[in-house]
Amino acid sequence: MLKMKVADLSKFFGKIAENETVYLPVDTKEGASYKKYEDGMVMSEAFNTTRSAKDFFFPQVENIVDFKVEDKKIEILDTHEAVKDFVIFGVRACDYKSFEILDRVYLLQEPVDQLYKERRDHATIVTLACQKPQETCFCHVFDDIDAGNPGGDVTSWIFGDDIFFKANTEKGEKLIALVKDLLSEGDDKPVEDSKAAVKFMLDRLPIKDIKLSELKKKELLDKFNDPVWNELSEACLGCGTCTFNCPTCQCYDVREFNTGKEIKRFRCWDSCMYKDFTQMAAENSRHTHMQRFRQRFMHKLVYYPENNDGIFMCVGCGRCLRSCPIHMNIVKVAKALGGDK
Ligand code: SF4
Ligand code: SF4
Known part of the structure; x- marks a missing residue:
């Protein structure tokens, strides 16, 4: 285990920034956000960022290609x-x-x-x-997420005035080698x-009584046809905030925009809560708002785990609990489907 004073973090970031770009969470008026490190920047002490870190790999909008059209x-x-x-x-974590x-969707299957x-x-x-986990956090209901030992290329822990580091991969070793002069054995x-x-705090958080394994016991069609979807979806505004804030939502659309000089083909996040999501020429496969609402939660709690070794498409970050304007969230849905037995 290697350690350093927390007060030396700016030297640590500065040293790495000599070689590659470093992003860290900093306080902004929208809450903690990842920003590119610049001299003097101070890391946020917030328990997590408002937007998730998925933006690094799956940005909200990205250009794919441009076309120039002249006559034919x-x-x-x-x-x-x-x-x-x-x-x-x-x-x-x-x-x-x-x-x-996200890797299971974008990396581990063709294309x-x-x-x-x-x-x-x-x-x-x-x-x-x-x-300092918050009362909206519930990562601890998932067996393979450990908020106290999150993994990654390097794991770090802040304790008192010190920050500790442990490299877990070759990339992590390389990073630690860059800053070795700042570190000592701890x-x-x-x-x-x-x-x-x-762990003591997580065991005392309010959301600890959902047992998602209970959902797996119900037949898929029973879950799909459960009358509770009508009731749950009634107040939903279909605003899509929950999907955009969610670190595991990964649906996108590909569109084109004519700037007058060229045509830009770009992809951008999309939401299954929207009426035109997966719109086809003939019609849309989901006609009602209830069907769209059901799709979001069935995907996370049923379809994805069935196709991915039982892994749920939720990590308990609590962002949807904090951001939904009508206080709907995946915990309420899981409980309504029998996940609180
Ligand atoms: S944030 Fe809430 S209101 Fe908006 S789409 Fe999601 S569940 Fe519905
Ligand atoms: S708690 Fe789950 S569903 Fe809600 S935003 Fe986080 S990962 Fe997504």
Whole structure:
């Protein structure tokens, strides 16, 4: 275990920034947000960022290609910019787990999404163990998420005035080698104390009684046809806030925009809560708002786990609990479907 004074973090970021871009959570008026490190920047002490870290790999909007059309001639303009190595510092356990969920969609099945892959390949992820989970956090209901020991290329823990680091991968070793002059040997005791302290808090958070394994016991059609969907979806505004804030939502649309000089083909996040989502020429497969609402939660709680070794498409980050204007969220849905037995 290596350690450093928390007060030396700016030297740590500065040293890494000499070689590659570093992003860290900083306080903004919209809450904590990832920003590119610049001299004097101070890391946020918030328990997590308002927007998730998925933006690094799956940005809200990205250009794919441009076309120039002149009479009957079409010229294809490659707009791709090569991604350089970068470091994301301070990723929490829930958001780190969300990368695995996105990987299963974009990397681990054909066709591999090359835009996503390039960013994943160039990123070094430094996680930060949680110290102050909030009452909306429920990562602890998932067996494979450990807020006190989040993983990543490097895991870090803040305890008192010190920050501890443990490299877990080759990329992590390389990063630690860059800053080795700032680090000294530390013993494991403070890190073990930090893990125990966060576990103590997680065990006392209000959302601990959902048992998602109970959902798996119901037949798929019983869940699909459960009359509770009508009641649950009634107040939903279909605003899509929950999907945009969610670190595991990964649906997108591909559109084109004529600037007058060229046509830009871009992809942008989409939401299954929207009426025109997966709109086809003939019609839309989901006609009612209830069907769209059901799709979002069935995808997260039933379809994705059925196709991905039982892994739920939720990491308990609590963003949907904090942001929904009508206070609907996945915890309420899971409980209504029998996940609180
Ligand atoms: S944030 Fe709430 S109101 Fe908006 S679409 Fe999601 S569940 Fe519905
Ligand atoms: S469904 Fe809600 S709690 Fe689960 S990962 Fe998405 S935003 Fe976080």
